Amino acid sequence: MPSVPRTARERARAEITSEILDAGRRHLATDGAAGLSLRAIARELGMASSAVYRYVASRDELLTRLIIDAYDSLGAAGEAGYAAVGRDDLPGRFTAVCRAVRDWALANPNEYALIYGSPVPGYVAPADTIGPASRVSNLLVQILADAAARGIEVAAATRGELSQAGRAALEPVLGVLPPGVTGEAIQGGLMVWAGLLGTVSLELFGQFHNVIGENPGDRDAFFAECVTRWAAQVGIG
Amino acid sequence: MPSVPRTARERARAEITSEILDAGRRHLATDGAAGLSLRAIARELGMASSAVYRYVASRDELLTRLIIDAYDSLGAAGEAGYAAVGRDDLPGRFTAVCRAVRDWALANPNEYALIYGSPVPGYVAPADTIGPASRVSNLLVQILADAAARGIEVAAATRGELSQAGRAALEPVLGVLPPGVTGEAIQGGLMVWAGLLGTVSLELFGQFHNVIGENPGDRDAFFAECVTRWAAQVGIG
DNA sequence: TGGCGTCAAGAGCACCGCTCTGCTTTGTTT
DNA sequence: AAACAAAGCAGAGCGGTGCTCTTGACGCCA
Numbered sequence: 001m002p003s004v005p006r007t008a009r010e011r012a013r014a015e016i017t018s019e020i021l022d023a024g025r026r027h028l029a030t031d032g033a034a035g036l037s038l039r040a041i042a043r044e045l046g047m048a049s050s051a052v053y054r055y056v057a058s059r060d061e062l063l064t065r066l067i068i069d070a071y072d073s074l075g076a077a078g079e080a081g082y083a084a085v086g087r088d089d090l091p092g093r094f095t096a097v098c099r100a101v102r103d104w105a106l107a108n109p110n111e112y113a114l115i116y117g118s119p120v121p122g123y124v125a126p127a128d129t130i131g132p133a134s135r136v137s138n139l140l141v142q143i144l145a146d147a148a149a150r151g152i153e154v155a156a157a158t159r160g161e162l163s164q165a166g167r168a169a170l171e172p173v174l175g176v177l178p179p180g181v182t183g184e185a186i187q188g189g190l191m192v193w194a195g196l197l198g199t200v201s202l203e204l205f206g207q208f209h210n211v212i213g214e215n216p217g218d219r220d221a222f223f224a225e226c227v228t229r230w231a232a233q234v235g236i237g
Numbered sequence: 238m239p240s241v242p243r244t245a246r247e248r249a250r251a252e253i254t255s256e257i258l259d260a261g262r263r264h265l266a267t268d269g270a271a272g273l274s275l276r277a278i279a280r281e282l283g284m285a286s287s288a289v290y291r292y293v294a295s296r297d298e299l300l301t302r303l304i305i306d307a308y309d310s311l312g313a314a315g316e317a318g319y320a321a322v323g324r325d326d327l328p329g330r331f332t333a334v335c336r337a338v339r340d341w342a343l344a345n346p347n348e349y350a351l352i353y354g355s356p357v358p359g360y361v362a363p364a365d366t367i368g369p370a371s372r373v374s375n376l377l378v379q380i381l382a383d384a385a386a387r388g389i390e391v392a393a394a395t396r397g398e399l400s401q402a403g404r405a406a407l408e409p410v411l412g413v414l415p416p417g418v419t420g421e422a423i424q425g426g427l428m429v430w431a432g433l434l435g436t437v438s439l440e441l442f443g444q445f446h447n448v449i450g451e452n453p454g455d456r457d458a459f460f461a462e463c464v465t466r467w468a469a470q471v472g473i474g
Numbered sequence: 475t476g477g478c479g480t481c482a483a484g485a486g487c488a489c490c491g492c493t494c495t496g497c498t499t500t501g502t503t504t
Numbered sequence: 505a506a507a508c509a510a511a512g513c514a515g516a517g518c519g520g521t522g523c524t525c526t527t528g529a530c531g532c533c534a
Contacts, residue, residue, distance in 0.1 A: 007500085007501070008500080008501090009499090009510095009511075009512085032355075034271060037491085038491070039489075039490065048513060049490095049514095050492080050516095051512075051514070053492075058492080059491065059492090113354075113356075117354045118270070119442050119443065130446070130447070162462060163458065166459060168450065168455065169449055169450050169454075169455035169459040170449065170459070173449070187459075187463075187466070193435075194435035194463075195431050196435070197435045198430075198432055198433070201353070201438065202431055202434065205354075205355065205356050206356065207370075210410070212406050212410070213406050217402060217406075218402075218405065219406065221402035222403060222424075224400070224402075224403065225399060225403040226428055228397065229425075229428060230428075246531065249481095250480090250481095274521065275523090276520080286522085287484075287523085291481060
């Protein structure tokens with residue numbers, strides 16, 4: 001599998017493959033994951049439906065590639081927000097990442113639904129997805145680690161130490177993290193992470209009707225209030 | 238539309254309709270929303286596929302009825318947990334509702350995904366769903382109102398007052414609530430609600446791999462830690 | 475006993491994912 | 505340059521889907 005196409009055939013293959021992916025992304029954005037149809041893509045590209053299977057093994061495989069794309073796209077958006085703020089400004093970085101996640105989700109609702117919505121039944125995410133999937137959460141972990149290096153105590157912010165069972169439950173993630181990050185900090189970070197995704201999901205999936213105002217700026221304002229409180233909960237407010 | 242069937246024909250119609258709904262629930266539980274097929278239901282009930290349309294207008298209508306069922310089922314579970322604890326024990330009630338939601342979601346993953354996962358593309362929830370949809374959140378609101386009646390100040394727990402824009406964003410929900418509940422309390426309650434759903438969604442949709450332990454009790458322990466911290470965040474810890 | 479409304483069944487339309495069979499094009503090897 | 509292998513494409517076809525329309529049978533009520 002050459003990374004750079006050498007022959008005309010390989011070039012054509014790479015080009016058509018990316019055309020298929022583009023068309024898939026387009027269909028995903030307009031019709032959602034359920035409306036993703038290899039036949040429709042083939043029609044759009046002017047080829048027989050069977051020909052698409054030369055480039056994509058199955059509809060599931062196409063979905064997997066689009067999922068990885070979505071994770072990477074979201075990860076890039078989050079990292080851009082992260083990098084735009086200096087590391088001295090922890091609350092600024094935190095806010096930037098949160099806003100980047102929400103903005104990306106609002107701009108790419110179907111991609112968001114693909115990765116954080118209901119999993120496609122009968123579909124199991126391959127191992128290739130777990131790398132890109134953790135790009136955003138890694139940013140939050142990084143912020144926590146920076147906070148820890150600065151001696152910020154999160155236990156007070158999250159009110160109380162972890163129970164023994166609670167600490168044991170966090171064993172997997174504690175193992176891969178810098179040693180300065182306490183279990184209490186991880187607990188708080190996970191809760192903020194869940195709160196962020198939950199908030200974005202509720203907003204995106206239409207559960208805020210008759211709850212949050214519909215005027216321009218209302219949802220932004222609510223989210224801003226959430227962000228400041230989340231920051232306080234992990235002790236960087 | 239008689240509520241109680243009088244003729245034999247009406248009785249048969251009601252019976253077959255409920256059989257169709259049961260079969261739909263069954264298929265939903267095993268195959269998920271995407272696998273819900275009117276033809277499969279017809280096959281299972283031993284009738285022609287076209288006959289099902291005498292009882293159910295369309296696949297979407299069947300889905301809607303199942304969604305309402307799911308909201309009602311979750312609402313009943315939450316209310317049972319709520320009612321099992323006396324109103325003096327606010328933390329107990331709060332914990333019971335949270336656990337009821339998670340337990341119900343774990344027991345009915347597809348129903349949960351149906352109502353809190355990605356919305357079915359091209360499908361808009363009819364107005365019939367908003368009533369049952371708010372049964373659980375009403376419980377949390379009730380707890381907040383009880384706390385307010387008891388003079389519990391939530392502003393301190395959620396760290397800081399709302400901005401003017403933040404309060405304006407909460408206008409719709411503030412209008413329908415008992416006057417004792419402050420904007421700060423609603424902000425905190427919504428954040429807890431989003432955190433609860435976000436946590437359950439992350440767990441249910443498999444985003445806790447390599448994060449939370451897989452040993453029995455690990456996820457329970459993590460959730461318990463979340464619950465105690467949520468309670469503290471709304472000032473009833 | 476008519477007539478009317480309801481019901482079930484079947485055929486059919488357009489779509490889907492996927493496979494298999496040929497045929498053509500391309501690249502490599504002798 | 506000729507031969508061969510690989511890859512590409514189109515078409516037909518299988519079984520499945522939601523949904524519609526027509527046809528015929530049945531129960532109920534006047």
